[in-house]
Amino acid sequence: MPKHGQAAVVVENLVVRRGRLEVLHGLSCELPPGQVTGLLGPSGGGKTTLMRSIVGVQRVVSGRVTVLGEPAGSRDLRHRLGYVTQAPSIYGDATVLQNVSYFAQLAGASRARVAEVISQVGLDSHASALATRLSGGQASRASLACALVGDPELLVLDEPTVGLDPLLREDLWRLFHELSDAGHTLLVSSHVMDEARRCDRLLLLREGRLVADATPGELAERTGTDDLEQAFLRLIRAEEVA
Numbered sequence: 333m334p335k336h337g338q339a340a341v342v343v344e345n346l347v348v349r350r351g352r353l354e355v356l357h358g359l360s361c362e363l364p365p366g367q368v369t370g371l372l373g374p375s376g377g378g379k380t381t382l383m384r385s386i387v388g389v390q391r392v393v394s395g396r397v398t399v400l401g402e403p404a405g406s407r408d409l410r411h412r413l414g415y416v417t418q419a420p421s422i423y424g425d426a427t428v429l430q431n432v433s434y435f436a437q438l439a440g441a442s443r444a445r446v447a448e449v450i451s452q453v454g455l456d457s458h459a460s461a462l463a464t465r466l467s468g469g470q471a472s473r474a475s476l477a478c479a480l481v482g483d484p485e486l487l488v489l490d491e492p493t494v495g496l497d498p499l500l501r502e503d504l505w506r507l508f509h510e511l512s513d514a515g516h517t518l519l520v521s522s523h524v525m526d527e528a529r530r531c532d533r534l535l536l537l538r539e540g541r542l543v544a545d546a547t548p549g550e551l552a553e554r555t556g557t558d559d560l561e562q563a564f565l566r567l568i569r570a571e572e573v574a
């Protein structure tokens with residue numbers, strides 16, 4: 333675990349309310365740089381809310397979120413961070429190429445880079461397709477290409493593999509690890525425990541609290557099972573008994 337100052341993201345005692353509901357109850361965690369951290373846990377547990385807090389689009393009640401050494405939401409972070417929302421956010425009346433080119437212009441990226449990221453997400457054959465004509469999985473990959481094009485240091489990806497077949501999921505996870513090997517930091521949320529083992533570290537979030545912050549190996553050791561789905565259930569049950 334990196335020392336405090338070295339983490340890509342530091343979350344301290346974060347409290348967030350959405351509507352009348354307190355969603356995160358004093359959450360603290362760190363994201364090590366150059367790793368893929370998985371954010372897992374049941375629906376409604378606060379994964380998207382934590383991601384929004386890191387990206388700087390979520391109003392927080394108290395606590396502190398520091399991203400790449402700056403307070404979350406700082407202007408300076410705009411080009412250093414890429415965020416793919418849970419629902420794909422691309423322009424429907426534009427093609428994949430036009431969408432990615434638009435984000436490339438904002439980020440000052442080249443046309444060659446546009447072609448490169450479209451290829452990385454496996455959308456070469458759909459570059460000239462209108463976004464409204466894309467399948468769910470294609471639209472989410474187009475969104476990912478838009479986030480990647482500026483080569484951001486930190487990528488926050490909210491359920492990027494939903495709706496993808498196993499082959500495409502495999503390709504995307506390979507891409508995530510290529511990015512982390514190149515020094516990028518990734519935070520990837522998922523419902524699918526099967527994806528947890530592909531992460532360097534795991535944050536298990538349930539009802540706004542961290543149930544675990546560990547490597548898949550540590551989690552297996554602590555719970556006595558290699559099956560991460562079982563491990564997660566055991567952690568929750570242990571918490572309920574305590």
Ligand SMILES: Nc1ncnc2c1ncn2[C@@H]1O[C@H](COP(=O)(O)OP(=O)(O)OP(=O)(O)O)[C@@H](O)[C@H]1O
Nearest residue numbers: 350351353355374375376377378379380381382418
């Ligand atoms: N716009 C909103 N207004 C009020 N409450 C909200 C809003 N968005 C989310 N919530 C509530 O905040 C809590 C956490 O939601 P969040 O979207 O962070 O969960 P999640 O872990 O991302 O879930 P999922 O796996 O379904 O995406 C839930 O109880 C949800 O009902």
Ligand SMILES: [Mg+2]
Nearest residue numbers: 379380418490
């Ligand atoms: Mg969510």
